[in-house]
Every structure is written in structure tokens, then in C-alpha cells.
Amino acid sequence: MQENFSLKSYNTFGVDVKAKYFTEAETIEELKNAVNYSKDHGLSVLFLGGGSNILFTKDFNGLAIKLSLKGISEEHLNENEVLVTAKAGENWHEFVMYSLEHNYGGLENLSLIPGNVGTSPMQNIGAYGTEIKDVFVSCMVLDLENLELRIFDLGECRFGYRDSIFKQEGKGRYVILEVTFKLTKKDHHIKTEYGAIKTELENLGITHPTIQDISKAVINIRQSKLPDPKVTGNAGSFFKNPTIPLTQFEGLKQNFENIPGYPNGDSVKVPAGWLIEQCGWKGKQIGNVASHQLQALVIVNATGNATGKEIYDFSTEIISSVKEKFGIDLEREVNII
Ligand SMILES: Cc1cc2nc3c(=O)[nH]c(=O)nc-3n(C[C@H](O)[C@H](O)[C@H](O)COP(=O)(O)OP(=O)(O)OC[C@H]3O[C@@H](n4cnc5c(N)ncnc54)[C@H](O)[C@@H]3O)c2cc1C
Incomplete structure (x- = not known):
């Protein structure tokens, strides 16, 4: 202590x-x-x-x-499927690399996301068309109310977009100790549709990508557009992409004809980065804090001397301008302590 x-x-x-x-x-x-x-x-x-x-x-x-609980174990189900369990303190990206070294498919699109395995269910981490819920089987938690161990299966975790039971009513009650994923051993499901993966594979001269190639492409893309926290302090996307009613989106289209949106039933997900950029924040610095010059959604500790309060206040200013211009409420993705 x-x-x-x-x-x-x-x-x-x-x-x-x-x-x-x-x-x-x-x-x-x-x-x-x-x-x-x-x-x-x-x-x-x-x-x-x-x-x-x-x-x-x-x-x-x-x-x-x-x-800092460490360890990875495997249970082979059949010729094509393996359950891989990693303890909470395993570094996420190293775990993804472990899976690829063993030629296990399912995690490759989630390469280079910082953080630990134990935290991955908290916000159902996702990137490049994949979320952990796609390969998640269960996690073991410590219930702080009675100090007993409990298993949560996929349904019980209630995963949503950057969301789970652990961020809602389970917040502060359950500590995730280990997570089990079901990965493929040979019939891999290659996902190239999302973001710039296809273009990056073309740049690499790859026409029939393996899961290792997908990982390489994702790593290249991430390194080219996201700041490395070891160099410039940040927590990745600071805000979630807001979901608004279709009617509101159609109304906004009248004034902002280029507004991007991804419809889902009668609601539309709008990229927060675009909204923030339209409000003039991209690359803007106030004191020690800035919005990243390549990705407005990422707030950075520009000088290395920012206080948490400065970063928080900066994010509040962004929320106000997006609300004023578009009438949309941005929600912080980052956990505020
Ligand atoms: C450059 C960069 C890029 C990023 N890109 C992405 C991305 O593409 N997709 C994405 O989803 N996220 C992304 N993130 C966000 C972040 O990497 C993930 O949310 C990650 O899962 C956080 O893990 P962590 O171990 O660092 O969590 P921490 O910051 O240590 O903790 C986050 C919260 O979880 C709680 N917590 C931590 N461990 C446990 C546990 N075992 N049980 C219960 N509660 C716990 C903490 O108290 C805290 O409230 C990015 C971050 C950065 C810096």
C-alpha cells in the first residue's frame, strides 16, 4: 500500500x-x-x-x-473453434497479437486499441466494423457487494454501442477478472468493409488478406491518424457518436446538406468528429488542451501540462458549441473521475 x-x-x-x-x-x-x-x-x-x-x-x-492479474488459457472446442480466456491485467493489443501468432481469428480488427483485457467489456470496445461482443462468450467478475465470483454471459452483459451493464447499473459493483472469447482456427471471417481497410490493403499490395494482413492494415491506419498517447496525452475518442431521431436528421439535412449519417430504423448515428469539426474545433488549442489536428474527436494534452479540469472544461465548450449549432447533445465516452 x-x-x-x-x-x-x-x-x-x-x-x-x-x-x-x-x-x-x-x-x-x-x-x-x-x-x-x-x-x-x-x-x-x-x-x-x-x-x-x-x-x-x-x-x-x-x-x-x-x-495486474495475468495469464492466458485455451480450450479447443473442435477443428475450427477455440475458447481463449485472458486475465484482466493482460494488455489488450498484446493479447490480440497472441491470438494472431496462433492464427486465431476474430480480434484482428481490434488491433492497437490501448488498455487491458479486463476493461474491454466495460464499453464493448470496437473499431473497424468489429466489437468484442462479436466474439465474446463470458467474463468472470468479483461482486463487491458480497465478494463472490460470478460469471456473466453474452446476454447478461447487455452490450451496446460503447456500452454494457458494467457502465450502467453494474458500475462500481463488479470487477472484471477475466474474459473468454470464441475465436476461429481456420474458417476466418475476414472483415474489410469498414473504414480505409480496403485502400490500405491495396497500398500493401494484398489481394487475398489473411487475419494477420487485416491487423497490419488496421495498425497502419491507426498509426497514421491517431496520436500515440506515449507522445501526446489523450484517451482516444472523447465523445460517443450521437444517435438522433430520423426526423431530426432530415431537418438538419435542410441546413447542412453534407451531414453524414448512418441510419438504423428510425434513428441515425452521426459522426461526432464531423459535428465538432464543423464547429471549428479541429486543431484548435486553448491553453494546454487541443482538439487533435487530424481527428477532432480526440482531445489532447497538447503541452503535457494540462490539468484534468482544463481538459474537462475544454470538452464542455465543445458540447456547448455542438448543441448550439446542431441541437445535438454529445455524450462523453471517457470515464470522468
Ligand atoms: C489512442 C487511443 C485510441 C483508442 N481507440 C479506441 C477504439 O478504437 N475503440 C474503443 O472502444 N476504445 C478506444 N480507446 C479507449 C480505450 O482504449 C478503451 O476504452 C479501453 O478498453 C480502456 O481500457 P483501460 O484498461 O485503459 O481502461 P481504464 O482507463 O484503466 O479504465 C476505464 C474504466 O473502467 C474501469 N475499470 C478498469 N478495469 C476494470 C475492470 N477489470 N473491472 C471493472 N472496471 C474496470 C475504470 O475504473 C474506469 O472507470 C482508445 C484510447 C486511446 C488512448
């Missing part, structure tokens, strides 16, 4: 805040001990994965527990 512990290197925004207490849990026993300690001392707890989807706006006056 460490006191007044700096969390600067534990959040990808690089915000310099302190946790009153900090500890690391490598086993379920250590985790239970830490949780019991917090209960005995009346401390609130905060669980930390890779810190890539979190914004600290102030010091954390409780016990921060870094989840």
Missing part, C-alpha cells in the same frame, strides 16, 4: 493527480484483501486498467487498485 501516489503514468492523458492510497493486485486474493482494506477504512475504491479511458479531474481521495 502506497500513500499519496502519483497517477501521472497510470492515465494516458498524463494528468498529474495523486491517489490517497495505491496498491496493485496480481491475484484474486490480493484484490479481495485490498477491497476489504477499503471497506474497513471507509475508503472509496477505483480500479485501474491501462488508464486509457479515464480523465482525472482531481486527486482521488481513496484507494486506487491497479489490476
Whole structure:
């Protein structure tokens, strides 16, 4: 247990805040001990994965527990399917690389997403036409109400767009300890439709892509347009893409004929990055904080000295201008502490 512990290197925004207490849990026993300690001392707890989807706006006056449970195991179901289980503290991208080294398909479009495996169900991480719900089987959690272990299957997780039960009523109650995915061993489902994957494969001269090729293309695209948190502090997309009623979208089309939208029944998903860019935020810097010059949806700690409050206030300004211009409410994707 460490006191007044700096969390600067534990959040990808690089915000310099302190946790009153900090500890690391490598086993379920250590985790239970830490949780019991917090209960005995009346401390609130905060669980930390890779810190890539979190914004600290102030010091954390409780016990921060870094989840460092490690290990990967496999259960072969048949000639084509394998269940792969990874513990919460495994780095997500390294886990994806593990799957590709074994030629297991299903995770390749999710290459290079920062963070840990244990956090992946929290917001049903997704990119390039895939979400973890597509290959998710179950996860084991610790229920903080009774310190018992429990399994959540796919239906119980109630996955949605950047959403799950763990971000809703289960928030603060369940700690995800390990996640099981069902991956393919030979009949891989290659997904090239989304984003610039096809163009990137053409650039690489690949006509019959393998799952490893898809991963390579995704990595190239991500590296070309997203800031590396090791160089410039950020948490990826700061806002979710809003979903609005079709009637509202049609109304907006009258004034903004180029507004992009992805219809789904009687609602339409609108890219938040486009809305923010139209309000003039792309590349704009105020003090230590900026909207990224290549992707307006990403807010960056431009000087490395931004406080969480500055970043939060910057995001509030963006929300106000999008509301004023389009009448659309943006919702933050990043967890605010
Ligand atoms: C450059 C960049 C690109 C990104 N691209 C994408 C993308 O393409 N798609 C996408 O979906 N996301 C993306 N993200 C967001 C982020 O990588 C994911 O949300 C990731 O899953 C966060 O994992 P983490 O371990 O870093 O979470 P943390 O930031 O450590 O934690 C996030 C929240 O989950 C809680 N938590 C952490 N671990 C657990 C656990 N085991 N059990 C219960 N609660 C827990 C924390 O208390 C916190 O509230 C990106 C981020 C960056 C910086």
C-alpha cells in the first residue's frame, strides 16, 4: 500500500493527480484483501486498467487498485473453434497479437486499441466494423457487494454501442477478472468493409488478406491518424457518436446538406468528429488542451501540462458549441473521475 501516489503514468492523458492510497493486485486474493482494506477504512475504491479511458479531474481521495492479474488459457472446442480466456491485467493489443501468432481469428480488427483485457467489456470496445461482443462468450467478475465470483454471459452483459451493464447499473459493483472469447482456427471471417481497410490493403499490395494482413492494415491506419498517447496525452475518442431521431436528421439535412449519417430504423448515428469539426474545433488549442489536428474527436494534452479540469472544461465548450449549432447533445465516452 502506497500513500499519496502519483497517477501521472497510470492515465494516458498524463494528468498529474495523486491517489490517497495505491496498491496493485496480481491475484484474486490480493484484490479481495485490498477491497476489504477499503471497506474497513471507509475508503472509496477505483480500479485501474491501462488508464486509457479515464480523465482525472482531481486527486482521488481513496484507494486506487491497479489490476495486474495475468495469464492466458485455451480450450479447443473442435477443428475450427477455440475458447481463449485472458486475465484482466493482460494488455489488450498484446493479447490480440497472441491470438494472431496462433492464427486465431476474430480480434484482428481490434488491433492497437490501448488498455487491458479486463476493461474491454466495460464499453464493448470496437473499431473497424468489429466489437468484442462479436466474439465474446463470458467474463468472470468479483461482486463487491458480497465478494463472490460470478460469471456473466453474452446476454447478461447487455452490450451496446460503447456500452454494457458494467457502465450502467453494474458500475462500481463488479470487477472484471477475466474474459473468454470464441475465436476461429481456420474458417476466418475476414472483415474489410469498414473504414480505409480496403485502400490500405491495396497500398500493401494484398489481394487475398489473411487475419494477420487485416491487423497490419488496421495498425497502419491507426498509426497514421491517431496520436500515440506515449507522445501526446489523450484517451482516444472523447465523445460517443450521437444517435438522433430520423426526423431530426432530415431537418438538419435542410441546413447542412453534407451531414453524414448512418441510419438504423428510425434513428441515425452521426459522426461526432464531423459535428465538432464543423464547429471549428479541429486543431484548435486553448491553453494546454487541443482538439487533435487530424481527428477532432480526440482531445489532447497538447503541452503535457494540462490539468484534468482544463481538459474537462475544454470538452464542455465543445458540447456547448455542438448543441448550439446542431441541437445535438454529445455524450462523453471517457470515464470522468
Ligand atoms: C489512442 C487511443 C485510441 C483508442 N481507440 C479506441 C477504439 O478504437 N475503440 C474503443 O472502444 N476504445 C478506444 N480507446 C479507449 C480505450 O482504449 C478503451 O476504452 C479501453 O478498453 C480502456 O481500457 P483501460 O484498461 O485503459 O481502461 P481504464 O482507463 O484503466 O479504465 C476505464 C474504466 O473502467 C474501469 N475499470 C478498469 N478495469 C476494470 C475492470 N477489470 N473491472 C471493472 N472496471 C474496470 C475504470 O475504473 C474506469 O472507470 C482508445 C484510447 C486511446 C488512448
